[in-house]
Amino acid sequence: MIKMKLGLIGDNILSSSAPAFHVKAAQQHNIELSYELIIPKRSGMDFTAALDYAKNAGLRGINVTLPYKEEAFQQAQTAEQHTQKLGALNTICFDGDILSGFNTDFTGFLKSYQNIRGSQPAGNVLLIGAGGVGRSVAFALLELGVSKIWLFDKNPERACHLTDALNRQKHDIAWTIAEDLPERVNGVLKCSPAGMYGYASLPFAQSAFPADFDWAFDAVYQPVETSFKKLATARQAEFISGFDLFFWQGVDAFRIFTGQEIKDVASLRLALFEKVHHSTQAGQADQV
Numbered sequence: 595m596i597k598m599k600l601g602l603i604g605d606n607i608l609s610s611s612a613p614a615f616h617v618k619a620a621q622q623h624n625i626e627l628s629y630e631l632i633i634p635k636r637s638g639m640d641f642t643a644a645l646d647y648a649k650n651a652g653l654r655g656i657n658v659t660l661p662y663k664e665e666a667f668q669q670a671q672t673a674e675q676h677t678q679k680l681g682a683l684n685t686i687c688f689d690g691d692i693l694s695g696f697n698t699d700f701t702g703f704l705k706s707y708q709n710i711r712g713s714q715p716a717g718n719v720l721l722i723g724a725g726g727v728g729r730s731v732a733f734a735l736l737e738l739g740v741s742k743i744w745l746f747d748k749n750p751e752r753a754c755h756l757t758d759a760l761n762r763q764k765h766d767i768a769w770t771i772a773e774d775l776p777e778r779v780n781g782v783l784k785c786s787p788a789g790m791y792g793y794a795s796l797p798f799a800q801s802a803f804p805a806d807f808d809w810a811f812d813a814v815y816q817p818v819e820t821s822f823k824k825l826a827t828a829r830q831a832e833f834i835s836g837f838d839l840f841f842w843q844g845v846d847a848f849r850i851f852t853g854q855e856i857k858d859v860a861s862l863r864l865a866l867f868e869k870v871h872h873s874t875q876a877g878q879a880d881q882v
């Protein structure tokens with residue numbers, strides 16, 4: 595039996611479903627897998643020290659979550675063109691002294707969108723959150739026929755950095771502040787931690803959201819029923835769950851770590867969804 599060690603670096607990950615995902619996937623391939631949660635803020639480490647710890651502990655690779663996805667980009671080599679452009683990554687493999695970085699949020703969101711909306715263009719969208727996952731989703735939108743992006747983040751400097759990066763790829767991207775949010779868009783995407791345990795339920799007042807939109811995405815998947823999902827459903831918008839992103843980015847990460855495609859995607863998805871739903875009922879809330 596093959597043995598492998600993986601891990602996750604992040605600050606709010608105690609109830610993450612990433613360990614269950616990779617352990618269950620490994621069982622399909624006769625891999626004995628352990629998965630460690632590495633929390634820098636609890637252990638007094640910075641991200642670089644946490645990365646060194648993972649490497650020296652013999653891990654094959656790590657997943658990275660907030661708030662370290664952009665910092666991770668500075669630490670690893672990236673061969674994929676889309677990862678080089680977007681400036682954030684969530685997956686690192688250790689190959690001797692070489693750290694290879696990937697962004698499966700980008701590919702995972704593409705699959706999530708296409709599974710729900712097919713080839714429909716994204717249209718004009720409001721994107722809330724310019725952090726690591728927001729950057730990944732923004733660049734994925736450029737592949738999905740987006741016409742215009744209104745970008746909102748509570749950190750204006752971070753929003754401007756992402757806007758500049760997007761404009762280098764496509765020139766009709768707009769950044770706006772909360773007071774100038776559009777009244778009508780095709781899609782609203784919430785890539786902020788609002789709705790997670792310990793955070794406000796919405797990034798701003800419900801009345802500030804566009805009055806009308808056709809589709810929506812929430813990066814938070816625990817709890818399953820977020821306040822934003824309820825808002826989007828009430829406005830009859832087609833909804834893409836953060837669980838979809840979590841699942842498909844995990845499928846891509848597992849292939850990167852092991853070199854193997856998951857054999858039974860459907861059964862793994864069902865098992866993971868049941869676990870996430872149970873965790874939600876137990877009052878846990880977190881995000882990979």
